[in-house]
Amino acid sequence: MKNIPLPIVRKKKLVIFDLDKTLAESKQPMDDEMAKLVRGLLDHTKVAVISGGSFKQFQVQFVPKLTSGNLGQLSLFPTCGSAFYRFEDGEWHNVYTELLSPEEKARIFRAFEDMFLEVGFFRPEKIYGELIEDRSAQVTFGAYGSTAPLALKEAWDPDRHKRLKMIDVLKRFIPDFEIRTGGTTSIDVTRKGIDKAHGIHQMVKHLGIAKEDMVFVGDDLEEEGNDFPVIATGVDVIPVENVEHTKKLIRSIIQI
Structure with a gap:
């Protein structure tokens, strides 16, 4: 994985985050400082969050912390991109869900x-x-x-x-x-085929943003990790070690 210069990251049209251990501690609500940083980032660019967790888990960890801000810029992709939710008319709407039988x-x-x-x-x-x-x-x-x-x-x-x-x-x-x-x-x-790479392809399809205009941020990019498939898509990736590392990155992107 190559280092992505910050000036290039700042030009990206979509910043994609993992949730657990990237934006929030495992299965814990995102803290107030991170919520403020995400809101600040939404004023600069579009943001997507993709996680192995269900939308119900997003409603516990993530959604309650973002009741204000430019939520039209935010897209949620639960269960490794097998579902997509967007914010319209004051609430979250399901765009698609691919269910197991x-x-x-x-x-x-x-x-x-x-x-x-x-x-x-x-x-x-x-x-x-x-x-x-x-x-x-x-x-x-x-x-x-x-x-x-x-x-x-x-x-x-x-x-x-x-x-x-x-x-x-x-x-x-x-x-x-x-x-x-x-x-x-x-x-x-x-x-088979439903992983975070699939989620990236769905973002291209539904958000109309080319892969070269995206950057992915996650903590689980090792071979058996659920962030690893993103690498094969060609999207630029930024590995982070923990939530504090992500905060530092967002501060650098929005220059605060």
Whole structure:
């Protein structure tokens, strides 16, 4: 990945962000400082947010912090771009959603259960939310559940070793699906071809912006990460380490 000079970044027509660990801590509401920076960026350019999370998760983490500002400049792409929401007439409207069929979901759930047996994963005594979550267009596993305390999640698999082992097994059971790490303890499963690269192509189609006029910002650009497919699209990418790094980047873009 090459370094993108700031003058070039400032000329981009669309800045695309991952959500977890980029704009907000994992499954936590975006903080007030970040919300202010995003509003400032919306005054300069169009912004899109693409995440493995569902739109319901956007409504918890992101949307409540942006009740004012130039929201017509903002586009939301939940579940790795398998859905698109835009702000019109004072509310968020769904433009499209690509749903998994009941049969596909059943296969994925069964594959997770079979994988647990093979790798020796035992369900925690306390699960926060759902261990395997149906996100309509995506099925997501979270080791302690999607709403587990951040400290608990961060301690479970910091080097992704556990999840990569799980993914190797899942790929044998359901080779016809996309399977990637996401968030802090998550594994995301989508229909083949539904990943963040697909989301980028949908942005080109629905927003009318060429890929060379986009830049993507994310923390999960390693090979098994759910940001990694963006690299293959040719869109310029800026890796960030954490939320504070993203804040510093946005300040540099809007020059404050």
